[in-house]
Amino acid sequence: MKFALIDRVVELEPGKRIVAIKNVALAEEYLQDHFPAFPVLPGVFMVQAMVEAATWLVRATEDFAHALVTLSEVRTVKYQSFLAPGDQLRVELTADEIGPVASSFRGKGSAGDRVVVQGKIYLRHENLADLPGGSADLDARMIERLRKHWELIGPAR
Amino acid sequence: MRWFWIDRFEQFEPGRRAVAVKCCTLAEEHLHDHMPSWPVMPNCLILEGMAQTGGILVGQMRNFTEKVILAKVTKASFLRHVRPGDRILHEAVVESISEAGASIRGTVTCDGQTVAEISLMFSHIDQNLGGMEFPEENFVFHEGFKLLLDSFNIRDDAADGDASGSQQK
Numbered sequence: 001m002k003f004a005l006i007d008r009v010v011e012l013e014p015g016k017r018i019v020a021i022k023n024v025a026l027a028e029e030y031l032q033d034h035f036p037a038f039p040v041l042p043g044v045f046m047v048q049a050m051v052e053a054a055t056w057l058v059r060a061t062e063d064f065a066h067a068l069v070t071l072s073e074v075r076t077v078k079y080q081s082f083l084a085p086g087d088q089l090r091v092e093l094t095a096d097e098i099g100p101v102a103s104s105f106r107g108k109g110s111a112g113d114r115v116v117v118q119g120k121i122y123l124r125h126e127n128l129a130d131l132p133g134g135s136a137d138l139d140a141r142m143i144e145r146l147r148k149h150w151e152l153i154g155p156a157r
Numbered sequence: 158m159r160w161f162w163i164d165r166f167e168q169f170e171p172g173r174r175a176v177a178v179k180c181c182t183l184a185e186e187h188l189h190d191h192m193p194s195w196p197v198m199p200n201c202l203i204l205e206g207m208a209q210t211g212g213i214l215v216g217q218m219r220n221f222t223e224k225v226i227l228a229k230v231t232k233a234s235f236l237r238h239v240r241p242g243d244r245i246l247h248e249a250v251v252e253s254i255s256e257a258g259a260s261i262r263g264t265v266t267c268d269g270q271t272v273a274e275i276s277l278m279f280s281h282i283d284q285n286l287g288g289m290e291f292p293e294e295n296f297v298f299h300e301g302f303k304l305l306l307d308s309f310n311i312r313d314d315a316a317d318g319d320a321s322g323s324q325q326k
Contacts, residue, residue, distance in 0.1 A: 003158075003187035003199065033160035038296035042160065043227045044208065048201040068192060070238070071200040077230040081289060119230065128195055131238075138194055145193040 004149075005049040009056060010090075012155045018057040019092045020153075022049040026085040041083040046091075046117040047074060050107040054093045054123055056154075057105075059146065061098050066125040067142040072102065077119030087111045093121075101125050158187055162206040163247060169311040172218050174250045177210040179203075183241040198239040200273070203265055204230065207275045211249035211261035212297075215279050217311060218254055221298040224291070228258060228280035235273045243267050252276075257284050 011019035024031075024041050031039035055069040083089055089109050096104040102124055109117040128134025128142070163177035181188075181198050188196040208227045216225045239245055245267045252260045258280040265273040282291065298306075 003190035030158045030160040035296040036299055036301060037294060038292050042205060043230075044201040044205040047204065047230070048199065051201065068195065068197075070197070070235070072235055074204070074230050074233040076232070079226075079228055080287075082291065134195065142192060142194050 004052075004153075005045055006052045006056065006091075006153055008153055009053070009155050012057070012060055014057070014061045015095065015098060017092070017094050018053050018060075019090065020049070020053040020056070022089040022091065024083050024085050024087045024089065031085065039085055041087075041089065043077075043079050043117070046079070046083070046089065046109050047071075047077055047119075047121070049089055049091045050093060050105075050109065050117075050119075050121055051123070053091045054095075054103070054105045054107070054121060056150065057093060057095060058098055058103055058123060058125060059150065060154075061095075062125075064143045064147060067128050067139040067146070068126040068131075069123050070126070071121060072124040073122035075120040075122075077117060077121075079117050081111075081114050081116040083111055083116055089116070096120075158185075160205075161209075162202055163209050166210075166213075166309050166311055167246070169214075169217075169309075171311075172251060174248065175210055175214040175311075177206070177247045177249075179206045179245050179247065181239050181241055181243045181245065185241075188241060196241050198243075200233075200235045203235065203239060203245070203273050204233055204275060206245070206247050207233075207249060207261075207263040207265065207273075208277060210247040211251075211263060211277055212279060213306070213309075213311070214249050214251060214261065215254065215259040216298055218251070218259070219281070221303065221306070222295070223281040224283055224295050224297045225259075225279050226282055226297060227277060228285075229278040231260070231276040231278060233273060233275040237267070237270060237272055239267060239272055245272055257281060 093107045128138045129136040168176040249263045263275040
């Protein structure tokens with residue numbers, strides 16, 4: 001599979017807030033295991049959709065200053081309902097803080113008028129040049145690919 | 158992508174704790190997207206590995222009759238990256254269990270270093286309907302899954318502590 005849990009960004013306010021969409025389709029292979037008689041989006045993928053939305057908000061805010069923006073902490077994520085094929089998950093993330101090397105967000109996921117998930121997530125911002133085996137050249141290449149992906153899913157200009 | 162985020166159990170002490178292994182390999186397709194040119198295991202899948210380790214531990218306590226689903230991530234902290242070639246261990250310890258559900262506390266390690274600390278709550282959803290609709294049959298621990306559990310060797314009387322050791326009896 002392509003590991004991409006956001007299909008489209010629908011609202012963006014750099015530094016503040018992002019709203020994005022993840023469609024749930026029976027064509028997604030992992031749904032045959034989760035679960036065969038009851039395909040539903042795994043809860044951790046609701047979290048991943050929130051994480052990816054937040055990472056795009058960070059990149060849009062700091063103009064892709066970091067190659068690697070990853071989840072560092074999850075707090076009090078509560079699941080309230082299932083998401084089945086045909087449902088559309090709308091994740092809305094509000095930044096509490098976007099600092100130079102870390103950020104924190106409050107997130108909510110809904111489908112129609114049903115809230116399905118909410119919680120807090122924290123991200124870490126890094127460059128590969130600062131990690132074992134990384135380099136500034138790798139950073140530049142990854143950031144170029146991320147910018148191309150952003151052209152695919154970012155808000156219409 | 159299939160949905161199996163542990164490869165096997167190394168230890169299984171019914172009602173108390175379990176240790177499962179997950180190997181991270183470049184053969185996993187998603188690592189080629191996450192991230193481009195620097196593969197690293199998505200932390201949400203480390204979270205799922207703990208949910209599967211803890212969910213099976215909790216499910217076994219009711220002989221896999223309850224439908225055990227993840228209800229809450231109380232807290233999860235991720236301390237280092239997991240990359241292809243790494244072999245991580247998910248250790249889940251039962252904190253509490255009731256009719257309504259259970260909670261576990263988990264630690265993920267790699268080569269003795271802590272990778273993540275994860276606290277989760279599970280729901281026995283038949284006891285907490287809350288307007289949700291789902292099949293009556295046990296869609297979580299279904300027949301195909303039970304066959305896989307047999308290969309893990311942790312069902313019923315097979316669950317006597319050392320999962321890998323009991324396999325050789």
